[in-house]
Amino acid sequence: MRHTLAVLVENKPGVLARVSGLFSRRGYNIESLAVGMTENPLISRMTIVVEGDDRVLLQVTSQLSKLIDVISISDLPPSESVDRGLALIKVAADTGTRADIMQIAGIFRAKIIDIGAETLVIEVTGDKGKIRAIENMLGRFGIKEVVRTGRVALHRGTKTVGEEYK
Amino acid sequence: MTDTPISGAKALINCLKNEGVDTIFGYPGGVLLPLYDELYDSDINHILVRHEQAGAHAADGYARATGKVGVCLATSGPGATNLVTGIANAYMDSVPIVAITGQVPTPMIGNDAFQEADITGITLPITKHNYLVRDVNDLPWVVKEAFYIASTGRPGPVLIDLPKDITTDEFEFTYPKNTYLRGYHPDVGIDEDAVKRAAAMILDSECPVIYAGGGAIISDSSSELLRLAETIQAPVTTTLLGIGAFPQSNPLSLRMLGMHGTKYANYAVQESDLLIAIGARFDDRVTGKIDAFAPCAKVIHIDTDPAEIGKNVRVDLPIIGDAKTILQSLNSHLQKMQTMSGAWLGKIDAWKKEHPLSYVQSDEVIKPQYVIQEIYKACPDAIIVTEVGQNQMWAAQYFQFENPRTFITSGGLGTMGYGFPAAIGAKVGCPDRTVIDIAGDGSFQMTSQELATASKSKIKVIVAILNNSYLGMVRQWQELFFSERYSYTDISQSVDFVKLAEAYNLIGIRAEKPSEVPSAISEALSADRTVIIDFVIDPMENVFPMVPAGAAINEILEPGAVA
Ligand SMILES: Cc1ncc(C[n+]2csc(CCOP(=O)(O)OP(=O)(O)O)c2C)c(N)n1
Ligand SMILES: [Mg+2]
Numbered sequence: 143m144r145h146t147l148a149v150l151v152e153n154k155p156g157v158l159a160r161v162s163g164l165f166s167r168r169g170y171n172i173e174s175l176a177v178g179m180t181e182n183p184l185i186s187r188m189t190i191v192v193e194g195d196d197r198v199l200l201q202v203t204s205q206l207s208k209l210i211d212v213i214s215i216s217d218l219p220p221s222e223s224v225d226r227g228l229a230l231i232k233v234a235a236d237t238g239t240r241a242d243i244m245q246i247a248g249i250f251r252a253k254i255i256d257i258g259a260e261t262l263v264i265e266v267t268g269d270k271g272k273i274r275a276i277e278n279m280l281g282r283f284g285i286k287e288v289v290r291t292g293r294v295a296l297h298r299g300t301k302t303v304g305e306e307y308k
Numbered sequence: 309m310t311d312t313p314i315s316g317a318k319a320l321i322n323c324l325k326n327e328g329v330d331t332i333f334g335y336p337g338g339v340l341l342p343l344y345d346e347l348y349d350s351d352i353n354h355i356l357v358r359h360e361q362a363g364a365h366a367a368d369g370y371a372r373a374t375g376k377v378g379v380c381l382a383t384s385g386p387g388a389t390n391l392v393t394g395i396a397n398a399y400m401d402s403v404p405i406v407a408i409t410g411q412v413p414t415p416m417i418g419n420d421a422f423q424e425a426d427i428t429g430i431t432l433p434i435t436k437h438n439y440l441v442r443d444v445n446d447l448p449w450v451v452k453e454a455f456y457i458a459s460t461g462r463p464g465p466v467l468i469d470l471p472k473d474i475t476t477d478e479f480e481f482t483y484p485k486n487t488y489l490r491g492y493h494p495d496v497g498i499d500e501d502a503v504k505r506a507a508a509m510i511l512d513s514e515c516p517v518i519y520a521g522g523g524a525i526i527s528d529s530s531s532e533l534l535r536l537a538e539t540i541q542a543p544v545t546t547t548l549l550g551i552g553a554f555p556q557s558n559p560l561s562l563r564m565l566g567m568h569g570t571k572y573a574n575y576a577v578q579e580s581d582l583l584i585a586i587g588a589r590f591d592d593r594v595t596g597k598i599d600a601f602a603p604c605a606k607v608i609h610i611d612t613d614p615a616e617i618g619k620n621v622r623v624d625l626p627i628i629g630d631a632k633t634i635l636q637s638l639n640s641h642l643q644k645m646q647t648m649s650g651a652w653l654g655k656i657d658a659w660k661k662e663h664p665l666s667y668v669q670s671d672e673v674i675k676p677q678y679v680i681q682e683i684y685k686a687c688p689d690a691i692i693v694t695e696v697g698q699n700q701m702w703a704a705q706y707f708q709f710e711n712p713r714t715f716i717t718s719g720g721l722g723t724m725g726y727g728f729p730a731a732i733g734a735k736v737g738c739p740d741r742t743v744i745d746i747a748g749d750g751s752f753q754m755t756s757q758e759l760a761t762a763s764k765s766k767i768k769v770i771v772a773i774l775n776n777s778y779l780g781m782v783r784q785w786q787e788l789f790f791s792e793r794y795s796y797t798d799i800s801q802s803v804d805f806v807k808l809a810e811a812y813n814l815i816g817i818r819a820e821k822p823s824e825v826p827s828a829i830s831e832a833l834s835a836d837r838t839v840i841i842d843f844v845i846d847p848m849e850n851v852f853p854m855v856p857a858g859a860a861i862n863e864i865l866e867p868g869a870v871a
Pocket of ligand 2: 748749750774775776777778779780
């Protein structure tokens, strides 16, 4: 099973190394990791997507909790949360294919953010499925380069994480 | 407290005094010069070790013997990296130490400066937490937090890396009264409902066994443990690190379980219907083949570290928190309980009679087990420290431990060379106690340079070398599992330990016959300085009982067995 964890950490040097080091030495797989400052500049938020059964999840969360710089950990179940990742895709494009590509981008609500003589750069935001789908569609034109962010996630509705630390 | 600016070095000493530190085990170096200059005038007792690894082990032995935080100090680069084994050792056994390392000045960090090592990076996986101090104003709260983190919850080593310029920068020093750590809450309180359920499970059980680990000692739960065992009439086995948590003279004691545990402890665990684990972590040296461990038992797991729950075995009822508080509450629910039926204890007594620990005594050659028994006879209230290997197991098996903090050993990491410096640390922490390092001839050579520390700083310990001329524990496995092919484990005739002691102006005694054992011990006890006793023992003696690695803990090898 895949779990999305929202982890609040102290915004201090070395915290990312503590967290990623823990995952690697205990043999847990990180599928995606994104980190950034929260509304409180002293606190950063990591969104970590991990693969594993409930036992692994319990181990991951209890080991993570032991890190002094980890403030809180919340599991965001897919049904109660929204998550997004972003990808930039550089695709081969000439006058013959440009219109087709722009039409595909439109359907995915992706943006064209650069046009060159032989390429287009497309920015697409969405969950994993959507990003994979547009990649598949663009594949036949020739994808030159893809860069992806880690996924970020929030609870739906009024619920937030780490309320007491804000 | 002062308003006139003082240097970071002076401030550090003030911080340490505020934390009640009386002793530091350290070794100087370039970046530590300003700090050592302050130490020169300070009333903190600095013990100059002869290798930083020994400094960490001494701080560890001091901590285990006293229950206080041990402190070690090393310079940047090689000094810091020399601490690594000692820090890892303390981490594995949850020992509260604070390791302070010098670092190159902050502007040079990251430039591969002379004697720079990224010690916070290196020790990330072997410390409970670590700090690189980048601003002298941070120093007081860093030290405050370091001691708090090291000593609370599940204790462990904390490292403070101190760049040289931080020690000379001046600032207005005040020591904080409290720590504020958003992400660290060691005293969570206990779940009373879980405690009640535990009481009910105990009431339901017919064959309970209490399995106590190092956590029972760290949490100072011995009297609560004794009361629990006596109230419910449950036998108690301990891990290697749990030795001393429960008096081995008590009829309910099963002594140690696991790979070299007693047969009756292992049998009792395997047939139990309820296992009450207290501050123990189901290590593979305890459980053997995990799927076959305590197959009929429900498991109650009392531990301060939630990450230990369910890590190795399925747990029916976890109770998180301080073991002492939990046991006090549990005992209050059990007060009026009737005692268990005698059938279970009867069965255990039969196992004890049938399978006592045993060895074949000899008139010709010294048996190591006999040496341990004689040491016990001569000095039953000694603090026993061990090296690693057969010596460690014989000490665990043949001494009789009655009190916590009297058996000090490297369990989780199994660090050869731990014992002697840890014994020095224990002696410094408990100067009125007799401290004896039960040593192997191999292990002792890993930190024997500390004879200089013992000599110069006048610290008296007894090093009882069970000299079998082998890396004995490895040789035993070679005998049993590798067709007696003794590949690189013969260390005979390489050192004269008596002369070695004398070279350091200490005392060396050799005992070659069983009849010489008691007098060697009494001579060592009455000596005015550190003594090495070189007990020349039967080189082929093995540690039994033995559960081969990966076997179920009731699949026990006997003397003479070849797998
Ligand atoms: C630092 C270190 N290196 C290697 C080992 C592996 N090892 C475990 S026991 C042992 C032999 C110990 O020999 P000795 O100290 O003479 O003790 P004996 O078993 O003979 O009593 C070895 C090499 C270890 N535990 N620690
Ligand atoms: Mg040996």
